[in-house]
Amino acid sequence: MLGFKHFRRAQTLLSGIELVSMLRKGQYPQEPECFLSPADFFYQLAA
Numbered sequence: 001m002l003g004f005k006h007f008r009r010a011q012t013l014l015s016g017i018e019l020v021s022m023l024r025k026g027q028y029p030q031e032p033e034c035f036l037s038p039a040d041f042f043y044q045l046a047a
Contacts, residue, residue, distance in 0.1 A: 019045065023038045
């Protein structure tokens with residue numbers, strides 16, 4: 001594996017991996033009256 005050419009790309013990839021692991025563990029903040037599925041919450045954050 002050659003690695004990353006730019007630090008920004010590595011940072012973006014690692015933050016995405018961290019986000020997915022938080023969603024898998026159910027550690028995302030959410031208001032009680034507005035329930036979103038983990039997939040919907042991910043798409044909302046990614047947009």
